[in-house]
Amino acid sequence: MVLVTGATGILGRVLVLELLKKGKKVRAAKRKSSNIEEVKKSWLFYTADAERLFEQIEWVDVDLWDLDSLRAALDGVEEVYHASAKVSFHPKDAQEMLRTNVEGTKNMLYIAEEKQVKKFLFVSSIAVLDEVNENGIIDENSQFNPKEEHSGYAQSKYLAEMEVWRSSAEGMNTIIINPGVIIGTGNWGNSSGELFTTFEKNPFTFSGGTAYVDVRDVAKIAVELMDKNKFGERYIILSENRKYQDLSD
Structure with missing residues (x-):
């Protein structure tokens, strides 16, 4: 059994799909308020077999701060893809990101x-x-x-990585992936794709740029890394670099 957290997110939903296409049994972790029908609808963009594959998912509601909830979700699980995270570029969300991304990962x-x-x-x-x-x-x-200087999001991900490296040092088989800004269908309001929403709402431009990657590439590479047991390392996953000016034009 494979557990995917953040299974309704832009990446999580495609990880679930990729795993199912490989014949794996998948338990998909979500919040109670998550809209799973929206996930199924988005799958129509990725596969003609969305309905059949979607029916194979075992959905489970998970609270990252409820250890009994996590125990139930992880019962019988051999592999975990921890994609659940709070993504925001607003300073007001810094504490929530620390709680979700760091403490939530620590609990997992x-x-x-x-x-x-x-x-x-x-x-x-x-x-x-x-x-x-x-x-x-x-x-x-x-x-x-x-x-x-770093965003609250970057700080929270760094501290979460420290928890993963600690577990790795203690003997757990871990892999860290570092994708660029992920492009895909779904709710951009809680993903790195929030960057595009920021450009839409603000009539100004930024200097510099960043790297982008298709969500399908991230999912395929993540599953391949796990299948090949590429433990104890980090892997950068990106496609191309683009200037912020290109996005705001």
Whole structure:
């Protein structure tokens, strides 16, 4: 059994789909208020077999701060894809992101260890990587620089990564992926795609740019990494870099 958290999110829903297409049994974790019909509708963009595959999902309501809820969700689970996260670029949400992204991940890892989960993949972000290599490029050896200014989201993902590395050091088989801004169908209000909403609401431009990636590529690579047991490492997943000016035009 495979558990996917954040299963109604832009990435989580496609992870579920990719796993089902590979014949895996999937338990999809969601909040009680989540709209699963919207997920099924979005699948029509990705597959002609949406209805049949959707019926195979075992949905479960999960509260990241209720350990008994997590125990029930992780019962009989061998693999976890932890894609659940609070995404915001608003300073007012900084504390909520710390609670959800850091403490929620810590709780997931604690119960996963208790339940002897065999594999744990954590969805992080390129936002946590600062230092460039000798060629001026960010790679998997790049580190978070606490002396630089970061968004609350980046800080929360960095601290969550620290919890994953701790579990890895203690013997859990973990993988961290660091995708760029994920492009896909679904609710952009709680994903890295919120960046596009920001551009729509504000008639100004930004300097610089960032990297983007198709959600289908992220899901396929994540599943492949787990299937090939690529543990104890991080993997950057992106497609191309674009300037912010290009998005606001």
